[in-house]
Amino acid sequence: MTQQVAERELTMSRAMVEAIKQEMEANEEVFVMGEDIADYGGIFSSTTGLLDEFGRDRVMDVPISETAFIGAAVGAAQAGMRPIAELMFVDFFGVAMDQIYNQMAKNTYMSGGAVSVPMVLMTAVGGTYSDAGQHSQTLYGTFAHLPGMKVVVPSNAYDAKGLMHSAIRDDDPVVFMFHKRLMGLGWMPSPEGPKNTVPEEPYTIPFGQADIKREGADATVVTLGLHVHRACEAARELADEGIETEIIDLRTLVPFDTKTVVDSVRKTGRLIVVDEDYRSFGLTGEVVARVAEHALDDLEEVRRLAIPDVPIPYARPLETALNPSAKQIADAIRDTQ
Amino acid sequence: MYDNMVTARYYEERLQEEYLEGKQPAFDISAGPIPGELHLAAGHEASGAGVCQHLRDDDTVTGPHRPHHIAIAKGVDLKKMTAEIFGRETGLCRGKGGHMHLFDPSVNFACSGIIAQGCPTAVGAAMAAKKRGLDSVAVAFLGEGAIDQGGFFESLNLAQVQQLPVVFVIEDNDWAISMPKDRVTDVKDGSMRAKGHGMPGERVDSNDAIAVYEAAKKAVSRARNGNGPTLLEVQVHRHMGHFMGDAEAYRPDDELERIKKLDPIPRLEQDLLNEGVDQSELDEIRTKAHERVDEAIAWAKEQPEPEPHEALEDVFHNPPEEWVEAANMAAAQEGDD
Numbered sequence: 001m002t003q004q005v006a007e008r009e010l011t012m013s014r015a016m017v018e019a020i021k022q023e024m025e026a027n028e029e030v031f032v033m034g035e036d037i038a039d040y041g042g043i044f045s046s047t048t049g050l051l052d053e054f055g056r057d058r059v060m061d062v063p064i065s066e067t068a069f070i071g072a073a074v075g076a077a078q079a080g081m082r083p084i085a086e087l088m089f090v091d092f093f094g095v096a097m098d099q100i101y102n103q104m105a106k107n108t109y110m111s112g113g114a115v116s117v118p119m120v121l122m123t124a125v126g127g128t129y130s131d132a133g134q135h136s137q138t139l140y141g142t143f144a145h146l147p148g149m150k151v152v153v154p155s156n157a158y159d160a161k162g163l164m165h166s167a168i169r170d171d172d173p174v175v176f177m178f179h180k181r182l183m184g185l186g187w188m189p190s191p192e193g194p195k196n197t198v199p200e201e202p203y204t205i206p207f208g209q210a211d212i213k214r215e216g217a218d219a220t221v222v223t224l225g226l227h228v229h230r231a232c233e234a235a236r237e238l239a240d241e242g243i244e245t246e247i248i249d250l251r252t253l254v255p256f257d258t259k260t261v262v263d264s265v266r267k268t269g270r271l272i273v274v275d276e277d278y279r280s281f282g283l284t285g286e287v288v289a290r291v292a293e294h295a296l297d298d299l300e301e302v303r304r305l306a307i308p309d310v311p312i313p314y315a316r317p318l319e320t321a322l323n324p325s326a327k328q329i330a331d332a333i334r335d336t337q
Numbered sequence: 338m339y340d341n342m343v344t345a346r347y348y349e350e351r352l353q354e355e356y357l358e359g360k361q362p363a364f365d366i367s368a369g370p371i372p373g374e375l376h377l378a379a380g381h382e383a384s385g386a387g388v389c390q391h392l393r394d395d396d397t398v399t400g401p402h403r404p405h406h407i408a409i410a411k412g413v414d415l416k417k418m419t420a421e422i423f424g425r426e427t428g429l430c431r432g433k434g435g436h437m438h439l440f441d442p443s444v445n446f447a448c449s450g451i452i453a454q455g456c457p458t459a460v461g462a463a464m465a466a467k468k469r470g471l472d473s474v475a476v477a478f479l480g481e482g483a484i485d486q487g488g489f490f491e492s493l494n495l496a497q498v499q500q501l502p503v504v505f506v507i508e509d510n511d512w513a514i515s516m517p518k519d520r521v522t523d524v525k526d527g528s529m530r531a532k533g534h535g536m537p538g539e540r541v542d543s544n545d546a547i548a549v550y551e552a553a554k555k556a557v558s559r560a561r562n563g564n565g566p567t568l569l570e571v572q573v574h575r576h577m578g579h580f581m582g583d584a585e586a587y588r589p590d591d592e593l594e595r596i597k598k599l600d601p602i603p604r605l606e607q608d609l610l611n612e613g614v615d616q617s618e619l620d621e622i623r624t625k626a627h628e629r630v631d632e633a634i635a636w637a638k639e640q641p642e643p644e645p646h647e648a649l650e651d652v653f654h655n656p657p658e659e660w661v662e663a664a665n666m667a668a669a670q671e672g673d674d
């Protein structure tokens with residue numbers, strides 16, 4: 001078997017589906033539910049083909065009632081099953097936040113550890129295609145801020161598969177946030193990068209281990225999701241100018257890999273945090289604070305690039321202006337030198 | 338009513354053409370002159386027109402994500418609405434909202450991309466009218482998929498218990514994206530849900546626009562006369578995909594053919610002719626409607642796009658000092674570039 005494992009590249013959506021499929025084959029207790037996940041295969045192709053393989057009992061279209069079905073996933077998980085619930089766009093979390101935050105994320109703690117909630121809440125995030133304020137948010141910070149759920153944000157197919165295996169096997173609730181632009185959908189082109197080599201056999205990527213995408217001595221860029229690719233583009237450009245950028249892809253926000261970030265800043269002295277979430281009270285502030293706590297003496301320059309506390313606008317020039325671009329990232333890095 | 342229906346139909350046909358420009362042969366949602374998603378309502382016209390015929394400017398309407406036919410019938414400014422859909426500065430929302438999020442306070446129209454969430458705000462508008470002793474009413478439109486949402490049930494209850502002047506209008510097109518009604522509910526007639534709240538409910542077929550008109554007349558006058566809320570369900574049909582770009586692999590082959598035969602527009606034409614209206618009169622209405630639509634689209638396309646710094650405006654009506662400074666700085670910087 002192993003001899004003939006060919007190098008194959010998968011899109012992020014195919015890689016996610018493969019992990020779900022393998023976990024469903026291995027464990028009868030895993031099932032998927034959500035809106036348009038059966039016949040449609042998920043609006044962002046996160047469940048394509050699963051219906052044919054597993055049937056409607058294990059791949060369930062549900063009514064448009066997030067409170068009911070996300071809450072039902074919590075209940076089924078507490079009963080020992082391993083549900084995967086899809087919230088079509090993260091923006092819709094509001095109608096079901098009680099089930100997410102007051103039940104899914106709190107029951108383990110409030111039961112004094114008597115109860116576990118081994119479920120995955122997977123959801124699409126991100127803008128850049130003019131879908132306006134109720135369909136383009138990332139909300140990484142919101143979910144990571146509220147205690148009790150693990151938060152995963154893959155940037156490429158290899159990571160998506162490994163992190164999905166880990167998410168399904170984890171005994172805690174995991175929020176798996178995939179960026180629409182990275183999925184490799186025909187109708188929403190991806191940047192270069194998220195489609196990469198993915199082993200066929202199951203494998204896990206442990207939570208809380210950031211990935212150093214590129215090493216460099218001159219500046220540290222800490223980012224996640226779509227902006228890993230924008231940061232890499234910026235770094236390639238700067239390399240031509242002789243500036244070597246280290247790029248850290250966080251991969252998970254809870255748990256958070258403080259060590260990798262701090263070690264890098266100790267080396268470079270310059271920290272640029274890039275996020276597609278809102279700026280204030282969020283991820284960028286959190287990263288800067290951790291570095292300040294652990295490596296204040298080494299910190300020479302800090303820049304934050306994020307959505308400037310404005311709902312995501314519809315018109316292209318407006319959205320483009322707010323969403324950190326490769327050029328803005330390059331400028332920010334240059335600015336720290 | 339006929340005028341509104343033919344305007345809406347032609348409007349959607351023209352938007353479809355415009356939307357696909359630049360998106361063919363390979364569909365890319367972020368390309369072309371109209372940004373973002375586009376949900377068209379061809380086949381729904383009779384519900385918007387039949388209900389709004391009874392409304393005044395001071396009556397409030399909240400629409401769903403498929404709003405154009407309702408907006409047209411409510412008298413939303415067609416030019417400004419079109420400019421908004423094209424993402425222009427002179428659009429209803431200055432390019433911030435887009436097609437699912439149209440706001441026209443001059444005729445009290447608003448819509449949201451979050452399923453069923455127009456129901457509570459319609460209840461609020463009715464509450465305001467009642468408290469002020471006015472005889473204006475509020476109408477919330479939503480899809481049959483949306484009536485599984487908690488916000489809908491809670492709104493029915495609140496409206497009934499406080500005897501508020503609200504009409505809830507379900508547009509039942511049998512589909513919620515890819516999910517057929519019978520897979521997500523066992524209640525065939527959505528208006529039955531009124532029973533559980535002790536309010537009147539009625540179901541009509543949009544194939545017969547006059548029947549919709551009559552049912553809405555009763556419901557609206559009930560509300561206006563202080564007799565409380567009503568739930569109406571209108572059987573409509575979705576002639577197109579859920580959104581532009583939806584390949585509709587889930588839809589049975591013969592369905593489109595069947596529902597196109599149930600088109601409310603030719604039926605109303607025939608009814609009007611039978612009542613002695615002259616064909617030339619209908620032709621004239623249609624020609625004028627088409628001219629109006631073409632004019633609105635041509636006008637919208639000539640409008641300027643917003644300047645990037647405008648993204649920072651409108652977050653607040655009474656912006657904090659620091660906010661104003663930041664916006665002014667961004668504007669000044671743009672001026673320099």
Ligand SMILES: Cc1ncc(C[n+]2csc(CCOP(=O)(O)OP(=O)(O)O)c2C)c(N)n1
Pocket residue numbers: 035064066088092095402403450451452479480481482483484508510512513514575579
């Ligand atoms: C709270 C929430 N959940 C899910 C969605 C995604 N969504 C948008 S339209 C739609 C289907 C709505 O179906 P229906 O209410 O029947 O209206 P139709 O599209 O058929 O007109 C769904 C699930 C959403 N916008 N908001």
